[in-house]
Amino acid sequence: MPSDQWHLSHDLDEFHLRAGEFIRSRPVLHNTPLTTLEKWRTQPGAYAPGSVLFGRLEGDGGTEAVFYRPSSNRLTLTPLAPERADALAGRLLALGHTLAGVTADHGTAAAFAGAWARRAGAVPAVRVRMQLYRLGTLTPPDPRPQGRGRPVGREDHEHLMRWCREFAADVGEQVVIDAGTWAGTRFAEKRYTYWETPDGTPVSMAGANPMVAGMVRLDPVYTPARLRGRGYGAAVTAEVSRAALAAGATEVVLYTNAANPTSNALYRRLGYQQVADWAVYDFM
Known part of the structure; x- marks a missing residue:
């Protein structure tokens, strides 16, 4: 899939307007973006305008995946196929972005970490493996x-x-x-x-x-x-x-x-x- 279907911005309100319905559609798998965005939107002082890079992958049916990268320089990413993870890594590198790490479901995190290693020359290391329970x-x-x-x-x-x-x-x-x-x-x-x-x-x-x-x-x-x-x-x-x-x-x-x-x-x-x-x- 072409990498230019990723739409990037630093605008929290725009991101929530365009991607909020997608994030709410899978509250279990998207629980971290849900709670993080709610905190940034509703708690005074929790979010500094322009401090976070937001991204949404748009397809024919609307938003298909999202990410955000706050000042910690760590990417939080919703589930992606490996080829889409690779395309996102290429897009971010082409724009000059750097990353300290990635957090996602195991398949997505591994695919993105591998793509970032190939493209950026970074050495990925697993900090912790977790399990999500409902x-x-x-x-x-x-x-x-x-x-x-x-x-x-x-x-x-x-x-x-x-x-x-x-x-x-x-x-x-x-x-x-x-x-x-x-x-x-x-x-x-x-x-x-x-x-x-x-x-x-x-x-x-x-x-x-x-x-x-x-x-x-x-x-x-x-x-x-x-x-x-x-x-x-x-x-x-x-x-x-x-x-x-x-x-x-x-x-x-x-x-x-x-x-x-x-x-x-x-x-x-x-x-x-x-x-x-x-x-x-x-x-x-």
Whole structure:
């Protein structure tokens, strides 16, 4: 397919106007663009005009794929056939663009990383392989650990930031999380729930992104290492999943680390079903 069917711009409003319906049409596979665009469009200060390169692939039937590249210089891409991934790599290089990496479903990410390596001479390296899950029928854990779920309040903010720092360190994210940077991190826009023991001690947490197009993505789910293996993570995940359904969500999704069989088995027991493999590549 000719590469000139890709339309590139730095205009968030135009991109949303022309590609928003396509993105909403597949809320599970497009969950990351959905939540990211919603954040940029609705949260003051989250988006700096002109800071993001947007792209949409137009065919006879309308938009067929999209990407965006924010200031991190990392490309987020919806599913593409290999020849289209190659054409996009050629188009971006011809225009003088550089990239630090790509995130997409496994097939698309691998195809684009290979094309970028051939064309740009970069060395692609897989940072992490993930699995995308969607909720089928919620099955609460049995037995359920003692305690209850409760919303995280303002009085918990320091504790919440500490747990987000610990989570980021666990998954290898290089991010500063403190009172001064919190609003600009990917953790700020979520609603959090703690699972706490009967004496009120928090032992696990789960975050939920705002609902968009009927979809809620859970992220992050974190239990401190010393408290794992007691069912707390399953309990808080089930609690947040139930709340999302009660709020009207038609799709509840989450990503897992493909290298962690324990967490993947936990989510399957709760009723989550794998939809796709995902990959994050760095370009060296």
